[in-house]
Amino acid sequence: MGSVTSLLHREVYVMSQVDRLLSLGTGTARRWIDGYQRQKRRYEPLVRHASTGSDTVTWGEFVEARLISEYRSRGVSIARMRPAIMALRREFGTEYPLAAAQPFLSDDGRDIVLRVQEETALSPSLRFVVRTGQNVMPSMEVQRFQQDAEYDHDEVRRLRLLGTSNVVLDPEYGFGEPTIRGRRLRVSAVAEALATGEPREDIKRIWSLSDVAVDDAVRCSLVA
Secondary structure: OOOOOOHHHOEEEEHHHHHHHOOOOOOHHHHHHHOEEEOOEEEOOOOOOOOOOOOEEEHHHHHHHHHHHHHOOOOOOHHHHHHHHHHHHHHHOOOOHHHEOHHHHOHHHHHHHHHHHHHOOOOHHHOOEEEEOOEEEEOHHHHHHHHHEEEEOOEEEEEEEOOEEEEEEOOOOHHHOEEEOOOOOEHHHHHHHHHOOOOHHHHHHHHOOOHHHHHHHHHHHOOO
């Protein structure tokens, strides 16, 4: 039997999908995940250890890009995160430290992240954990990310969309596109049915959806 690919290593998206699902500017996902070159200068990737040139994005790469997206408006180039992310990969022995629970959900993990931040001189506005009195806590950006992240076996298993528990991005359903939780029903199908005049009560009955789930599907279809 062949080896089983872990969920984080599963190939799910292409770069353009990541831009759309995370509301990024065109080409942003590629720059973060695979690096880029500008005026003969090479900028190494934030997510991948090294550029591969591949347009395919794994679930782990997508999750890390999702967390990084929380730092877009901090006024400091997120490229400066790279030394800290590379060090976290070595410290925790995982290719996707930002998609794992241990760095942020355990006391020992947060202490390690704090030390790595200090050793790599990570800018305060880009830090993943912060010290508050005697405690080390996830930054506000990480906390916002964790509001949508659902962990299983120390890895992000799925991501909620727009804070709703009804609609998720799940690599095992709908090819990672927004779906109703635990089902292969894409939110785009629900929104399209309503847009074409299908009675709301029929949609609820046919797909066994609540009013809230229908509303969440429509709302999430507008941003994804």
